[in-house]
Amino acid sequence: MRLEGVELRRVTMPLVAPFRTSFGTETTRDVLLVRVVTGAAEGWGECVAMSGPLYSPEYTEAAADVLRRFLIPALAAAPRLDAYAVGPALTPFKGHRMAKAALETAVLDAELREQGRPLARELGAVHERVPCGVSVGIMSSIGELLDAVGGYLEAGYRRIKLKIEPGWDVEPVRAVREHFGDVPLQVDANTAYLPSDARHLARLDPFGLLLIEQPLDEEDLLGHAELARRISTPVCLDESITSARTAAAAITLGAAAIVNVKPGRVGGYLEARRIHDVCVAHGVPVWCGGMLETGLGRAANVALAALPGFLLPGDTSASDRYYRTDLTAPFVLHDGHLPVPAGPGLGVEPLPEVLREVSTATEWIAL
Ligand code: OSB
Ligand code: MG
Secondary structure, three states: OOEEEEEEEEEEEEEEEEEEEOOEEEEEEEEEEEEEEEOOOEEEEEEOOOOOOOOOOOOHHHHHHHHHHHHHHHHHOOOOOOHHHHHHHHOOOOOOHHHHHHHHHHHHHHHHHHHOOEHHHHHOOOOOEEEEEEEEOOOOOHHHHHHHHHHHHHHOOOEEEEEOEOOEOHHHHHHHHHHHOOOOEEEEOOOOOOHHHHHHHHHHHHHOOOOEEOOOOOOOHHHHHHHHHHOOOOEEEOOOOOOHHHHHHHHHHOOOOEEEEOHHHHOOHHHHHHHHHHHHHHOOOEEEOOOOOOHHHHHHHHHHHOOOOEOOOEOOOOHHHHOOOOOOOOOOOEOOEEEOOOOOEOOOOOOHHHHHHHEEEEEEEEO
16 A cells, blocks of 8 residues: 555534533534545544543644654655554654554555455454443533433433542432433543542442443552452543553553543554453453544444444444534434444545535645
C-alpha cells in the first residue's frame, strides 16, 4: 500500500442532551477525523480525544498537532505500509494514543476496503450483533435521572451505567434500584474518589452492581487493588488501562476484576485486541467502552465488541442516544442489540451531505 495523502477534518456535532461526568459537561462533540488515501482505496479513523484534557491528557487540537507534526511524517517515511506497520512506526513518540489510534484505524480501514474484508472478521469477531448498554450522565435531580433511565430501558438497553461523583452516588443508585428493580446496573466514577473513600464506596455493596468503573486516580493501581479488598462491587478499570502491558499488571496486582476496552485510549484496535486476549487468558471479562463516537467510531467499536471475551454489554449505544443526525447511516437498536457491520473495512462511510454540513475545517497533507 502507498499513501497518497492524509486529510485531517474537524467536525462539530451537537449532542442530543448535555452529558455530565465528574470531569465536566459536554454539549457538543468536537471530533477530529483522519482520512487516508492510498492508490486503491481510502480509509477513515475517528479520533476520540475530547476538546479539553479532562478525561485523559489528550485533546482534539493536540491530536491534530501531533499527527501533522510527527505521526503522519513518520508513517510517510516508513519502509512498508500496512496497518500492522503503523504502531511500530509511531513507537518513538510517547503517548498520544488517541491520535495514533485514529491514524492506524484509517490505514486499517483502507487496507481492508482494498481487500474487501470486514473489520469484525479481521479482529476475530464471533457474533453478528452485540448487546448494548447506555452511559447515563450526572443529572440535576433524581427525578430527571429516573426519567432518563426509564426512557433507555423502554428503548431496550440491556444495561444501565450511571456516572457518579461524591455527592451523587448512593442516592441515585438506590433510586434506580427502587424504581427499576434488578436491571443490570453499574457505575463509573472517572477517578473522582480517594482511597480514603473506601468505607463510603462500600455503601454501594448492597445494590448488587455489576461493577464500579475507575473509582480512583488513573495511576493508582495499588489503591484500586486495596479498594477491591474492601468492597464487594467488582472493580473495573478504564483510564488506567493504556496497553496490554498495563492490563496484565492491573490484573496481576488484583486492581481489575473487569476491564473496559476503549481502542482510542490504548492506541488502536490491534492493541485493543491484545488486551482482549490478555484478559481472556486471565479469565477477566472485558466490555467495550465509548467516547461519544459518531457512526464511524461506533462501527469499529461494535466490530470489536463482537469478539468472544466481550462478556458484558458495551457503551455502544444507538446513534440517537448521541446525535439527532449521525455522520453515517444511523445505528438503530433492535431488541437491545446493534448489528455488527458486515461490509469491507468499517462497513460504513460518512454521508456526504452530513459531513459537509458539520465540518468546520479540513487540511490535506500530501505525501
Ligand atoms: O468514562 O466511559 C467514560 C464518555 C466520554 C469520556 C469518558 C467516558 C464516556 C462515557 C460515555 O461513559 C460512553 C459512550 O456512550 O460513548
Ligand atoms: Mg469510564
